Amino acid sequence: MSEAKHSQPGPPLWLLAELTYECPLHCPYCSNPVNLGSREQECDTDTWLRVLSEARAMGAVQLGFSGGEPLLRKDLEVLVKHASDLGFYTNLITSGIGLTEKRIAALREAGLDHIQLSFQAANADANDLIGNKRHSFEQKLKVAKLVKQYEYPMVLNFCLTAQNIDQIDDVMALSCELDGDYVELATVQYYGWAYLNRDHLLPAKAQLEAAEAKVNAFRAQQQGKSPHFIFVTPDYYEDRPKACMNGWATTFLTVTPDGSALPCHSAKILPLTFPNVKNKSIKAIWREDFSFNHFRGTDWLPSPCKTCDEKEKDFGGCRCQAYMLTGDMYKTDPVCSKSPDHSLMAQAVKNSESPSRELVYRDPKVSIPITEI
Amino acid sequence: MNELSDSLSGKVPKLNRLFKFQFEPAQDCYVLLFPEGMVKLNPSASEILLQVNGERTISDIIDALLTKFPDAEGLGEDVFAFFEHAEEKRWINYV
Ligand code: SF4
Ligand code: SF4
Numbered sequence: 001m002s003e004a005k006h007s008q009p010g011p012p013l014w015l016l017a018e019l020t021y022e023c024p025l026h027c028p029y030c031s032n033p034v035n036l037g038s039r040e041q042e043c044d045t046d047t048w049l050r051v052l053s054e055a056r057a058m059g060a061v062q063l064g065f066s067g068g069e070p071l072l073r074k075d076l077e078v079l080v081k082h083a084s085d086l087g088f089y090t091n092l093i094t095s096g097i098g099l100t101e102k103r104i105a106a107l108r109e110a111g112l113d114h115i116q117l118s119f120q121a122a123n124a125d126a127n128d129l130i131g132n133k134r135h136s137f138e139q140k141l142k143v144a145k146l147v148k149q150y151e152y153p154m155v156l157n158f159c160l161t162a163q164n165i166d167q168i169d170d171v172m173a174l175s176c177e178l179d180g181d182y183v184e185l186a187t188v189q190y191y192g193w194a195y196l197n198r199d200h201l202l203p204a205k206a207q208l209e210a211a212e213a214k215v216n217a218f219r220a221q222q223q224g225k226s227p228h229f230i231f232v233t234p235d236y237y238e239d240r241p242k243a244c245m246n247g248w249a250t251t252f253l254t255v256t257p258d259g260s261a262l263p264c265h266s267a268k269i270l271p272l273t274f275p276n277v278k279n280k281s282i283k284a285i286w287r288e289d290f291s292f293n294h295f296r297g298t299d300w301l302p303s304p305c306k307t308c309d310e311k312e313k314d315f316g317g318c319r320c321q322a323y324m325l326t327g328d329m330y331k332t333d334p335v336c337s338k339s340p341d342h343s344l345m346a347q348a349v350k351n352s353e354s355p356s357r358e359l360v361y362r363d364p365k366v367s368i369p370i371t372e373i
Numbered sequence: 374m375n376e377l378s379d380s381l382s383g384k385v386p387k388l389n390r391l392f393k394f395q396f397e398p399a400q401d402c403y404v405l406l407f408p409e410g411m412v413k414l415n416p417s418a419s420e421i422l423l424q425v426n427g428e429r430t431i432s433d434i435i436d437a438l439l440t441k442f443p444d445a446e447g448l449g450e451d452v453f454a455f456f457e458h459a460e461e462k463r464w465i466n467y468v
Contacts, residue, residue, distance in 0.1 A: 011399050013411070059399025061411060089393055089406035113393060114408040153391045155408045181391055182408060228463075 009296065011059030012253035012286055015088075016066060016265060017048065019076070020257050023068040024097045024136075041258040045075045047278055049082050051255055054282035056086040060253070066093035068257070071103065077110045084111025091116060093157075096143035097136055104146050115147045116155040116184075123170065144178040156180040156227070160187045160211070162203045168211045172218050175227050185215060186232040202348070205237050239342075240310070241317025241333035248295035248315065253286065261285045263292055266320045270329050295319055302330055304338045378453050382435075385468040386456060387427035392464055394422055405464060412464075421455050427468055431456060 020042055043051070052063070063083050070076055071094055083090050092107065093116045119140060147154045156178065158164075158171050168185065175183040187203060203211070215231045235242055245252040249263040259278040262268055272291045275284075286292060294300065298311050305316040316322075317333020325334045325344045334341040388394060393406040403419035405412045414422065420441070424434040435449050442448065459465045 059397070061397060061399075061404070061406065062409060064409070087395065089411075091409055113406075116408065151390065153408050 009287065010250060012055060012249075012251065012282070013060060014062045014064070014252045015052075015055045015060045016064045016252065016254040017051070017070075017079070018066050018068070018254065018256050018265070019048070019070045019073045019079075021068040022072045023095065024072075043255075043257065043259045043278065045078060047259065048075070048079050051277050051282060052079065052083050052086060052088070055253065056083075056088060058283060058286065061087075061089060062091065063088040064091045064093050069095055069097060071098040077103075077106050080107055080112050081110040084113070089113050094118070095136070096140045099143045099146070101146055104143075104150050104152075108150050108152070112152070114153045114155065116157055117144055117147065118157040118159065119171075119174075120159065120164075123167075141178070144180075148179055153181045154179070155182040155184060157184045157186065160185055160203065162207065165203045165207050165211050168214050172215070172229070175229070180227040182230060183227045184230050184232065185211075186230075208233060208237065235321075235335045237345075238335055239337035241314050241321070241335040243314045244318040244320075248319065249286070249292040250296070253282070261289075261292075263295075264320070269320055270323055272329075300330075302332055304340075305332050308338065378449065381453055381456060382432040383430050385428065385430050386425050386434075386459070386465040387468050388422070388425060389463050389466050412462075417451060418455060421452055422459075422464075425465065 020039065022039060055063075065076065065079065070092060073079075076092075080090055080092075090111065090113045092112055092114070096117050117140060120136075123137070144154065144156070156175050158175075160168070164171075165187075171185065172183075187208070212231055212233070215229055219229060245264045252264060254262040254265040254267075255277055256262065256265075256268065259276045260268060260274045261277055261280075261282070262274055268274065272294060274291050275289045277285070280289070295315075298305075298315060301311060301316050305311050314333075314336075317335055319329050321335065322331045322333050323329040325348075326341045331341065332339040334344045336342065391407050395404060395406065396402075397404045400413060402416075403414045403422065405414065405422075420438060421434065424437050429437070431452065435452050438445070438448055438452065445451075456465065460467075
């Protein structure tokens with residue numbers, strides 16, 4: 001019986017605490033849900049403190065504070081302090097907007113281990129246009145300097161889209177200038193807001209290849225010096241899917257602002273009922289909850305995955321992608337060339353050559369009509 | 374002494390500030406933590422890193438380990454090989 005088999009899954013090594021959906025920026029590629037929750041439903045400080053203790057007791061070790069913009073939570077320092085006392089490696093994933101020197105110092109004092117700063121582009125005009133907020137680029141540059149000054153490891157994250165990927169040389173030059181330790185050059189994942197905008201955002205295959213070649217050339221002359229560039233490609237042009245978060249409910253646990261516990265940060269779109277940390281312990285959620293056990297392992301796999309010799313590698317791919325593209329979360333991820341729905345990928349690429357709707361910014365005002373369509 | 378040990382033994386390794394070294398009860402082993410990642414260490418790597426304090430030279434570290442594990446064979450070579458690997462992985466740098 002599958003329940004017995006899953007009674008002792010490994011620990012949720014990675015906990016992503018999405019503290020709030022509120023964000024001063026409005027990126028069209030935001031992977032947050034389209035129907036943004038309200039601040040009143042956000043978990044209170046005590047709930048978060050308990051979640052951190054329970055997850056750590058189970059063996060969680062990496063902790064990401066994200067959002068929206070986690071800096072908008074006034075109790076961030078309290079949560080970081082608690083996490084750090086528990087022995088977590090604490091990561092702050094931020095747009096940098098609102099990160100004053102006072103706060104950087106207070107977070108250091110609280111034990112924060114690392115800051116990941118996201119950029120929308122390598123120059124002010126493009127950056128502020130994409131994030132839909134003026135002067136945000138200037139602020140980010142200031143924040144990057146402070147992060148270094150306070151001796152945090154700094155990861156820079158650039159979200160690559162069809163609009164900015166051709167400027168990858170500028171992105172790499174800026175990363176060196178800011179002295180980032182790691183730089184993630186990530187093409188957007190098409191969930192939530194980003195899916196609505198997929199046709200606009202997806203870079204063409206030629207653009208991706210050109211960008212990757214530039215990154216490789218740059219790396220070759222770096223001779224092992226910082227920053228360490230990580231180039232993440234979208235799987236739209238691949239013929240094998242990525243394993244969803246290292247396998248459903250094997251490693252990652254996301255807790256959303258309202259307390260929903262998810263095996264991956266976009267899973268809320270799936271027609272499954274997810275548990276809530278406000279009324280269930282992390283242990284019960286991770287080990288016993290129906291939704292967490294539902295896609296664990298390989299027993300549930302559809303054909304052609306069931307008999308495929310690669311099933312231990314990718315577990316049939318991403319459930320959210322299967323659901324978004326085929327309407328059925330039980331299907332093989334259509335990225336796989338063995339999937340009967342694989343032609344949907346070519347269709348998506350074709351659509352991106354002539355997008356049919358306007359680019360939609362993440363904005364609570366527009367979020368209402370869109371969810372009602 | 375070969376070339377590798379010649380060039381390394383007087384050096385003083387210290388943990389790269391990007392990494393945090395700690396014992397994880399749930400994994401029952403020492404780990405290195407870094408932004409959004411973790412490396413599990415085997416017992417010998419852990420013993421070596423426990424000796425790294427930014428003051429001891431590699432030959433001091435070998436002496437300390439030899440006192441602790443007098444029967445370990447080829448310990449010196451293992452330690453040099455570890456530091457070569459650790460530098461490549463950026464876990465440590467030299468003072
Ligand atoms: S993607 Fe943009 S809008 Fe969405 S949370 Fe991140 S910074 Fe905010
Ligand atoms: S058929 Fe399924 S298991 Fe096999 S490679 Fe494709 S997605 Fe992976």
